[in-house]
Amino acid sequence: MDAIRKDIHNSDVPVLCKACEARHRGVCGALSPSQLQSLSKSASRKKLGSGTELMGESLTASSYSNIIGGVVKLVKMLADGRQQIVGLQFAPDFLGRPFKNESALTAEAATDVSVCSFPRPVIEKMMSESPELEHKLLEQTLKELDEARDWMVTLGRKTAAEKVASFLLLIATNSDPENDGESAEFDLPLTRADIADFLGLTIETVSRQLTKLRKEGVIEVRNNRHVSVPHLERLADIAGF
Amino acid sequence: MDAIRKDIHNSDVPVLCKACEARHRGVCGALSPSQLQSLSKSASRKKLGSGTELMGESLTASSYSNIIGGVVKLVKMLADGRQQIVGLQFAPDFLGRPFKNESALTAEAATDVSVCSFPRPVIEKMMSESPELEHKLLEQTLKELDEARDWMVTLGRKTAAEKVASFLLLIATNSDPENDGESAEFDLPLTRADIADFLGLTIETVSRQLTKLRKEGVIEVRNNRHVSVPHLERLADIAGF
DNA sequence: CGTACGGTTGACGAGTGTCAAGGGTAGTGG
DNA sequence: CCACTACCCTTGACACTCGTCAACCGTACG
Incomplete structure (x- = not known):
């Protein structure tokens, strides 16, 4: 100081x-x-x-x-x-x-x-x-x-699965900027409740979609907060681009 | 002037x-x-x-x-x-x-x-x-x-009924600016399909919500396009403010 | 050890979307 | 003048996604 x-x-x-x-x-x-x-x-x-x-x-x-x-x-x-x-x-x-x-x-x-x-x-x-x-x-x-309008599409027209995938991609690109080739790894800055409020969903739906992604092998999760994405492209496909 | x-x-x-x-x-x-x-x-x-x-x-x-x-x-x-x-x-x-x-x-x-x-x-x-x-x-x-962010709330957190009411209010305030005391009257600038795309709904849901508002006496409709709202406050209540 | 908090999972139901049929109106051509 | 088509809208029946409610788990903290 x-x-x-x-x-x-x-x-x-x-x-x-x-x-x-x-x-x-x-x-x-x-x-x-x-x-x-x-x-x-x-x-x-x-x-x-x-x-x-x-x-x-x-x-x-x-x-x-x-x-x-x-x-x-x-x-x-x-x-x-x-x-x-x-x-x-x-x-x-x-x-x-x-x-x-x-x-x-x-x-x-x-x-x-x-x-x-x-x-x-x-x-x-x-x-x-x-x-x-x-x-x-x-x-x-x-x-x-621009970002707000992009998100309006997510809120208005995407399914729960697409919304959660879109959110993960957003965080990946903002938390792990250098590593944006193939894979990514980061801590979620938001609780489930915050994620729900961001996506226009409920906590439960967010949780279910995350476990679905986990079971499909699209993401790995540690401590409920740390996420790694071996293949970003799979996420992007799910997110609907 | x-x-x-x-x-x-x-x-x-x-x-x-x-x-x-x-x-x-x-x-x-x-x-x-x-x-x-x-x-x-x-x-x-x-x-x-x-x-x-x-x-x-x-x-x-x-x-x-x-x-x-x-x-x-x-x-x-x-x-x-x-x-x-x-x-x-x-x-x-x-x-x-x-x-x-x-x-x-x-x-x-x-x-x-x-x-x-x-x-x-x-x-x-x-x-x-x-x-x-x-x-x-x-x-x-x-x-x-500001407007985009307001609309994000509508898209993410409002029900179909609230969305349609919010839309009507938006048009009322933009098409009938002098008359914004008690009542309003205007032509919808958008087709049902456009309204649906604006609200993140389907055409059918928009149509159903409009007839519901009509049957409840909140609005009157002529020619599918011309709308009059006797009591804007009732609309505002439904819109969720 | 008890409580609080954040998260997960299951059972169920409501709210919307999907699919299909039909009405009203305007424009076009016979 | 009357089909005929095209478009926009409405309405109904049904399916499915997602929200609601409730129980439970794990961890942190006093």
């Missing part, structure tokens, strides 16, 4: 940001070293335990965050308690809904999560001054929109 | 744009009169019959458009032919996916539609020069993302 020690050469990029993924693939890539400097003054890194609420109707989203590690779920609830996960965010995604205070949406740490957060006003000022930042945000928003 | 009269002869605004909704509520509102001038040189207005494909894997989306009137559906298809409508666009929405040529998405006129279209390169040049335009696009994209 010894934040802003700018080294003589190698530029004025704050130490905190040096190795940060958000600077390479995330929105901070849009910022100049001096902007990073001023931003990092009000930035704070936090580690949050699984289950922590990051943003919600209660705490009126007073900050924006970059996700440094872990998985965040975006949840919507109906009046009677039914809920649907409408998005998963991984590092280095940007968390927060610009230009709006409410959101009717809850963001919750699905796993332990570390974030780098900034006060709303600071980001908003910087956005109005830096078109590059807005451009990055537009790109991320378009990406999220 | 007579907004941009800031100057000597207010007629720097192209005739075509004068009465255009896109200048008030759409993305063109971000443009100066001179930008509108240069844009309108390469703009073309078209009327398209219902069923026309506006953008798809085949015609590699060589243009962007503003919707002037009518309803456009955004469709995604699975390999085996199942399809899901992932969005409906009304005037004065902007149509087109910036920064990407493919899209894995088909845009099709659901009703007769009129659009104002522009060549891709012209818009992209103007976007890189005008932060206001990008800002408008960001706002529209965020709006679409």
Whole structure:
């Protein structure tokens, strides 16, 4: 947390940001070293335990965050308690809904999560001054929109088996990015209840489909959480692509 | 209404744009009169019959458009032919996916539609020069993302009855904007098949739910297309809010 | 040792999909 | 003017997927 020690050469990029993924693939890539400097003054890194609420109707989203590690779920609830996960965010995604205070949406740490957060006003000022930042945000928003629409197909038109396979593929590509040739191996970041809420199913159906995949040899499972997929292509076939 | 009269002869605004909704509520509102001038040189207005494909894997989306009137559906298809409508666009929405040529998405006129279209390169040049335009696009994209996520809840967690009621409410608020107090009356812009693809149901289920609403007196239907809703609140209750 | 939590499995039933038949309306050609 | 076809929609009978309810297992924790 010894934040802003700018080294003589190698530029004025704050130490905190040096190795940060958000600077390479995330929105901070849009910022100049001096902007990073001023931003990092009000930035704070936090580690949050699984289950922590990051943003919600209660705490009126007073900050924006970059996700440094872990998985965040975006949840919507109906009046009677039914809920649907409408998005998963991984590092280095940007968390927060610009230009709006409410959101009717809850963001919750699905796993332990570390974030780098900034006060709303600071980001908003910087956005109005830096078109590059807005451009990055537009790109991320378009990406999220594409993902949301892809998932709508899964929710609306796929069977339970296809849904579970689609979910496993999604996690595989996001947790095991280098290994995306033939096989994959990863820990599920979500409980069965979360998976059900993401897929529009019940816990029981998710469980049954997972054991079905296990018995068919498509996946292996250890400790209910660790999954390995010997042949990703078999999963993809089942997922319906 | 007579907004941009800031100057000597207010007629720097192209005739075509004068009465255009896109200048008030759409993305063109971000443009100066001179930008509108240069844009309108390469703009073309078209009327398209219902069923026309506006953008798809085949015609590699060589243009962007503003919707002037009518309803456009955004469709995604699975390999085996199942399809899901992932969005409906009304005037004065902007149509087109910036920064990407493919899209894995088909845009099709659901009703007769009129659009104002522009060549891709012209818009992209103007976007890189005008932060206001990008800002408008960001706002529209965020709006679409919110709508997509709302719909994910409908797709994943609502029953057939709730889905159909939600759909009717959506159309009511988009087709009858002034009348949104107590009651509403409108023409459905979609066939039963389209509604089914939008709700993740079959034609038959949609039909059955509509007759159920009719028999319960929640809606009245004429010609299979014209719907009137005496008490919107009853619909909203059924929709699950 | 008891309790809480997350997960699995089974029996059953409700909600939707599937398949099939038929009605209404518009357009076309005799 | 009247078939004739095509399309959109409705309705019924039935099948099947998935949700509901309940019991049970394993692990972590006090």
